Amino acid sequence: MAETPIRFGILGCAEIARKVSRAIKLSTNATLYAVGSRSIEKASRFASANGFPPSAKIYGSYEAVLDDPDVDAVYVPLPTSLRVRWIVLAAQKKKHVLSEKPVALNVKELDVILEACESNGVQFMDGTMWMHHPRAAKMREFLSDPGRFGVLKSVHSCFTFAADPDFLENDIRVKPDLDALGALGDVGWYCIRAILWAADFELPKSVIALHGSVFNKAGVIVSCGASLCWEDGKVATFHCSFLANLTMNVTFVGTKGTLHLNDFVVPFEENKASFTAGTESWFTELVTGWLAKPSEHTVVTDLPQEALMLKEFSRLVGSIKNNGLKPEKKWPTLSRKTQLVLDAVKASIDGGLVAVEVVS
Amino acid sequence: MAETPIRFGILGCAEIARKVSRAIKLSTNATLYAVGSRSIEKASRFASANGFPPSAKIYGSYEAVLDDPDVDAVYVPLPTSLRVRWIVLAAQKKKHVLSEKPVALNVKELDVILEACESNGVQFMDGTMWMHHPRAAKMREFLSDPGRFGVLKSVHSCFTFAADPDFLENDIRVKPDLDALGALGDVGWYCIRAILWAADFELPKSVIALHGSVFNKAGVIVSCGASLCWEDGKVATFHCSFLANLTMNVTFVGTKGTLHLNDFVVPFEENKASFTAGTESWFTELVTGWLAKPSEHTVVTDLPQEALMLKEFSRLVGSIKNNGLKPEKKWPTLSRKTQLVLDAVKASIDGGLVAVEVVS
Known part of the structure; x- marks a missing residue:
């Protein structure tokens, strides 16, 4: 017997909630149930603009x-x-939580959030969508292959976009009382996550x-970057900014391969995404060219990455609700590590x- | 009347001299004249292995x-x-100088070199080949276009290759008495040059x-990197290493464009080279993809970049030798700026x- 889809309630009408509402609709195991x-x-x-069903609950808070006892999870x-x-309030009301990023202003606040979710037995996941694209799994195969990639030595990630003057003064992402981490919290979050992901966290x-x-x-920070260094000699840098053209580059370099x-954050196209990978790259005789160009790998997907995220989150919620399983600890752990580096x-x-x- | 090609003498039989010998052969205004x-x-x-003509002079020092009074220029x-x-000795003997990079161990030594060239009226140029590829000119058009690229905000360059254990102990590029700058002087030179080039030096x-x-x-340094910062807020980072797979990436991000x-150092193929460029990149509705992918631009070339370098150097030498012009100051200036940053x-x-x- 098919299980009831997870019923989502959405807190607030942020722009990004439109994309996530569509993702909920696209997920077979989730449904748009309420918005407040x-x-x-x-x-x-x-609700009308984003395809909520006529039965959806519309709340003024x-x-x-x-x-609402029928809401399973909140975004x-x-x-x-x-x-x-x-x-914290959602967790106390036993709602599972899908949170936008940066999850918190610092790891101390994050720990309050995660502790509330854990003690109430609810699933927590942050909204880093790209990790759920099958491209990420395909890239992981390459990075994990000692023959094709070897050992990770360096990463550089860059996420910038050109905000207009109004955004730079008035958007919530640059307001000290709303999103005090600015570009570091917004675009920097993704840069840090990509680096940690490559380093197996x-x-x-x-x-x-x-x-x-x-x-x-x-x-509030509108442009910054950092250099990271590991015990084993791995290094990474990132640059994130609201002041430059939209760019989402990442390069992973290993002893034997380059990806x-x-x-990396939002694929150019919704139904497929690519990366280039080279292994034991070297020059032709006399260094007049390369023996082989890095090859392009394209991964197709039936569902966009945000719908795959919703599907995975809803699957975990379903396992808890219907089968009595415990929340998956992986997701809060990844959020916490990202926040720790962001804090640093x-x-x-x-x-x-x-x-x-x-x-x- | 066609002018006599510039007669080159090569000092030493380094591996890279094989590539440059071929480049001299490919240049219509240069000829392989001597090797010592x-x-x-x-x-x-x-000389035999690298196609020197039978008349070429073979010297034991x-x-x-x-x-040799008939040598116009030395590599x-x-x-x-x-x-x-x-x-310095070559300049005193009135030989024009094409030098490998890093030109010197520090700017103090470099200044001795450049002063000798200037006071003896000989042309100086370093062997940074990629700048002579027509792709560089095409990229410059993009970077200089306020409508397509805007103002430069950040650069990241990365040049790494995987040296074997023998190289890491015995190659001249890691010997404190021969190339004490190690990876910084060798691969780092290119990273710094790309950054300065984008910043119009x-x-x-x-x-x-x-x-x-x-x-x-x-x-001796085998892996390092740096962060650069300009008065106007531009920033750049680079990473260079002998410890990771061959990688030659560079990203230039402007207020309006990304390249x-x-x-960047050695194009994948000898007869053409590409780059991708995007302008005013933005998302589709709901941020489910990009309105346009960065476009790929391919530039074909009749001659490889190293032959174009030789041709340009020989043209300048010919202008001095045949038409009494002064040496072109641009090239020593670019070498000096690169060395200054390297020193820093x-x-x-x-x-x-x-x-x-x-x-x-």
Whole structure:
């Protein structure tokens, strides 16, 4: 017998919630069940515009969504500064939580969130979509192959986009009381995640921010970067910014192989994504060319990566709800490691580019 | 009336001299005239193996090449520590100089070299071949276009190759008495040059080496990187190493555009080379893909980049020799700026990752 799809409640009507609503619709094991906003009219408009079924519950507050006993899980795209309050409350009401990133303003707040989820037995997952694309699994195969990639030596990731002047002063992502981590929390989160992912989530020994950070008038980071260093000699750098053309590059270099892609966060196209990979690359005689160009690998997908994320999250929630399994610890662990490195970068910037040890 | 091709003498039989000998042969305005080695047998074998004409002069010393009055120009692929001595002597003998890189161990030595060339009225150029590929000119068009690229905001360059254990202990590029700059001088030179090139050779304000430098047993750098920062807020990072798979990536990000290539130093193929470029990149509705993928631009070339370098160098030498023009100052200036940044990176590493101001 087919199990009932996981019933989602959405807290707030953020722009990103439109994409996630579509992803819920595309997932066979999830359903759009409720939306809450401080304005019930706004919630109603959001539901109509985003294909909620006529039966969907429209609420004039976030609390009302959490109080609905039929809501299984909530999606939380609220500003980062509000997240600890609402996720803790959601967990206490036994709602499973899919949270936007950065999950929290710092790891101390994150730990409050994760502790609430764990003690209430609810699943936690952050909204880093690219990890759920089958391309990520295919890249992992390459990076894990001693013959094709060898041992990881360096990573560089770069995620920038060109925000307009209005965004740089007024968007929630640059407001000190809403998303105080600015570009580091928004685009930097993905850069750090890609680096940690390649390192099999082994934490770096230390982190040093790069010089040249840029802040807006309110003192929020709009461009920065950092250098990471591991015990075994691996190194990584990243650059993230709201001040430059949309770029999503990452390069992983191993002793035997190189993997590169130009669209690591949001693939150029929805139904397929590529990367280039080279192994034991070398020159022709007289170094007049390469023996082989890195080869291009394309991975097709029936569902976009955000729908695959929703499907995986809903599968885990279903296992808990229907089969009495425990929440999957992998996802909160990955969020926490990302936040730890993010905190270290912030501490390095605040400390004048000091080296910051990353301690879990 | 066609002018006599520039007659080249080659000092030493380095591996790279084989590629440059072929480039001289391919240039219509240059000719292989002489080769000198400490062993005349070695010089003779080199000449036969690399298509020198039967009339070519085979010498058992570098001095003999410099003393030959018919040699117009010399190519100097000797170890860096020997370069100041031989280039100064070559200049005094009125030979024009094409030098391998890194040109010198530091800018003080470089200035001795450049002063000797200038005071003797000979052309100086370093052997950074990629700048002579028509792809570089095409990329420059893109980077200079305010509509397509805007203002440069960041660069990341990466040049690594996997040296074998024997290389890491015995190659001249890791010998403290021959090429004491190791990977920084060899592969790092190209990374720095690409960054400066993109910045229209405006020097950065300061440089900080990245943590995680690796040294061989003799204390020579085999892997390192740095972060560069300009007065106007531009930033750059690079990573260079002898410890990882062959990788030659560079990404230039401007306010409006992004340019990326994976083979910036030696193009994958000899007769054409590509780069990808995107302008005002943005997402589709709901951020489910990109409105346009960065487009691929391919530039064909009749001659390989090293032959174009030889042709340009020989053209400049011909202008001096036949038309009484002055040496072109651009090339020594670019070498000097590259060396200045390289020195700053080395000083930062030696000083424990301190910020080093770059002063011309």
